[in-house]
Amino acid sequence: MVLVVDDDSQDHTVELSRKAGATVIRHVLRLGTGGALSTGFRAALKADFEAFVTMDGDGQHNPNEIPVVLDPILKHEADIVIGSRLLKQSESMPLFKRIANRILSIVTSFASGTKITDSQSGFRVYRRKVLEYAIHGAWDYRWASEILVQAAKADFRIKEAPITAIYLPKRQRGAGVKDGLKILHSMIKRPENPQASCKAKPKA
Amino acid sequence: MELYAIAATGLGAVMLLLTVRELVRRKKGLLQYSLWAMLWLAVILVGTVPQFYFALLFATQALGMYTPIHFVTTFSILIIFATMYLLVKRVAELNERVNRVVQYMAVNNVDDNISDSRRRKE
Numbered sequence: 001m002v003l004v005v006d007d008d009s010q011d012h013t014v015e016l017s018r019k020a021g022a023t024v025i026r027h028v029l030r031l032g033t034g035g036a037l038s039t040g041f042r043a044a045l046k047a048d049f050e051a052f053v054t055m056d057g058d059g060q061h062n063p064n065e066i067p068v069v070l071d072p073i074l075k076h077e078a079d080i081v082i083g084s085r086l087l088k089q090s091e092s093m094p095l096f097k098r099i100a101n102r103i104l105s106i107v108t109s110f111a112s113g114t115k116i117t118d119s120q121s122g123f124r125v126y127r128r129k130v131l132e133y134a135i136h137g138a139w140d141y142r143w144a145s146e147i148l149v150q151a152a153k154a155d156f157r158i159k160e161a162p163i164t165a166i167y168l169p170k171r172q173r174g175a176g177v178k179d180g181l182k183i184l185h186s187m188i189k190r191p192e193n194p195q196a197s198c199k200a201k202p203k204a
Numbered sequence: 205m206e207l208y209a210i211a212a213t214g215l216g217a218v219m220l221l222l223t224v225r226e227l228v229r230r231k232k233g234l235l236q237y238s239l240w241a242m243l244w245l246a247v248i249l250v251g252t253v254p255q256f257y258f259a260l261l262f263a264t265q266a267l268g269m270y271t272p273i274h275f276v277t278t279f280s281i282l283i284i285f286a287t288m289y290l291l292v293k294r295v296a297e298l299n300e301r302v303n304r305v306v307q308y309m310a311v312n313n314v315d316d317n318i319s320d321s322r323r324r325k326e
Binding site: 028 | 302303306307309310311313314
């Protein structure tokens with residue numbers, strides 16, 4: 001099942017997604033990337049699936065690589081798999097983004113106690129029990145690090161798989177300097193967002 | 205009567221009447237009403253009794269301000285900053301609530317779609 005969260009977009013996302021057979025969830029107001037993700041998680045948990053793959057909506061991720069990130073979940077080696085853009089071909093990522101990503105990944109690794117090379121990647125797989133335990137509270141780009149810290153603190157296993165990222169010459173939106181500083185600030189000051197919904201950790 | 209006095213008295217009287225009307229219509233609380241009423245009364249007094257300014261002068265000098273206008277501008281700016289802080293805080297709280305409502309609506313609207321998808325899968 002493919003679930004598309006339309007964060008009040010002004011293009012033809014809804015029509016095209018429905019035409020392609022996806023289930024579409026619409027926000028009547030723009031909430032931000034973190035808000036779209038948490039809406040998707042809440043909705044997806046209503047369906048009876050064991051694992052959830054997330055991808056960004058800007059065409060950066062290649063769906064053919066889903067088996068690569070899904071593999072550690074199927075082998076019961078991890079509870080969260082991050083598709084890392086920096087494990088191979090990291091030159092394709094713009095230099096500024098690469099430096100910022102490296103800094104944020106170091107800070108996130110420190111806060112979570114797990115080595116992470118690409119903490120801001122949106123191409124991930126979550127096992128159901130992870131999302132049943134915690135869904136991030138941030139509405140913006142802070143979600144990416146926040147959910148990893150929450151999961152790591154609850155002893156869920158985090159693993160990375162190499163992916164390739166497609167950087168289109170004209171990107172409409174994306175995390176900027178302000179978002180990077182906000183992530184850095186939240187990781188240093190309060191890695192675990194009190195607004196996040198955390199429940200008792202289910203037994204493995 | 206000087207022109208400024210007529211303007212101040214007129215403005216104060218109109219605003220006081222509007223404030224009273226707001227109270228009668230229960231659109232303002234008693235505390236909020238009292239503060240505004242005091243302000244408009246002071247404006248009327250400045251217009252009708254010019255000596256009131258000198259009374260204010262003593263009061264403001266006692267507070268360490270050179271003239272009443274210094275007092276008014278300084279405290280107005282301080283009050284504006286405090287009000288801005290409270291407003292920004294309130295807007296952030298409202299934004300959080302609006303986001304939650306938007307998300308709640310979105311997740312609940314998708315219920316049927318997910319059920320359909322599950323049926324299709326089965």
